[in-house]
Amino acid sequence: MIDGEMDILRTFSTRFANHSVSRLGIFCVFLAVELLVCSCSEPTKDYFQGYVEGEYVHVASPLAGRLESLVVSRGQNVKEGQSLFVLEHAREKAAVSEAQQGVAKAENILADLEKGKRPSEISAIEARLEQARISYDLSKEVYERREVLLRKNSLSQEEVDRTRTDMEHNAALIAQISAELVTAKLSARSDLVDAARSDLDAARYRLQQASWQLEQKSQVASAAGFVFDTFFREGEFVPAARPVVSLLPASNIKILFFVPENVLSTLAIGNKVSVSLDGAQSPLHAVINYISPQAEYTPPVIYSRETRSKLVFMIEAVVPDLAIAAGLHPGQPVDVRLENTNG
Secondary structure: OOHHHHHHHHHHHHHHHHOOOOHHHHHHHHHHHHHHHHHHOOOOOOEEEEEEEEOOEEEOOOOOEEEEEEOOOOOOEEOOOOEEEEEOOHHHHHHHHHHHHHHHHHHHHHHHHHOOOOHHHHHHHHHHHHHHHHHHHHHHHHHHHHHHHHHOOOOOHHHHHHHHHHHHHHHHHHHHHHHHHHHHHOOOOHHHHHHHHHHHHHHHHHHHHHHHHHHHOEEEOOOOEEEEEEOOOOOOEEOOOOOOEEEEEHHHEEEEEEEEHHHHOOOOOOOEEEEEOOOOOOOEEEEEEEEEEEEEEOOOOOOOOOOOOOEEEEEEEEOOOHHHHOOOOOOOEEEEEEOOOOO
């Protein structure tokens, strides 16, 4: 509204304030002035009002516990991977230690089954086999000598048969001990080995689960950002999945503005816009990354008389330079100009 029009409006307002005039008359005067203003000024088609919006990241632990350490404070800037808070974790730490011992035990059992008997047991079987071979050789010599005596009728058949039986017994003993030695050098039966491997897999899973639970008691920043708020103090009990810290990463800062329907067809994802802020020496550059498909009434944050009571569409743009985006504040009003549209 130009200065002359403002003077007219002030004159009418003063006169009607000093005289008894009906409300209908006052309304008619203001309406006439408004029509005069609208007819004299042509609204800029590529200029729209908007504001900064932030999408906050609420950091929580899926497990409950007392807040042992709150590492950050409200208003602090944090880096990616920086520690935010730690919950009590003595029980989870003990569970990890127990699970590690379970894995070690299962590994030893499996290794024992896969490598067969111990060396000392195998040595004992080999000694028995050597003794059996000596006994067989001795019984064989006795049998051969008595066979000679039998042919000379110097010995009875019964004595020869007894000697042959001793020799055959020693031969069978050699075969038995040899089989035991082969078995001793083999691992356990396949079903026992498979069962031991299953036990080892289960022990490793328990260790993995215990380690995950321990890790969840300490949360870090998933991205660099600004600590917008903290919701608990050290020593307080934090329920499961309840946010402790609210972060605002620079990549989550958006520019929201609204355009009328006749401008919507000129916009596309990737279009560039200029964003002006109060106190800034030069405009910022942003890129449109979202166009709402749903119409809505003019939001209350936009007070332009030209767009009042008209349907508008929300447009979202992002600032590619994260260092610049980090300096914006949610709720901050901005003026947006379109750079590469056809309208």
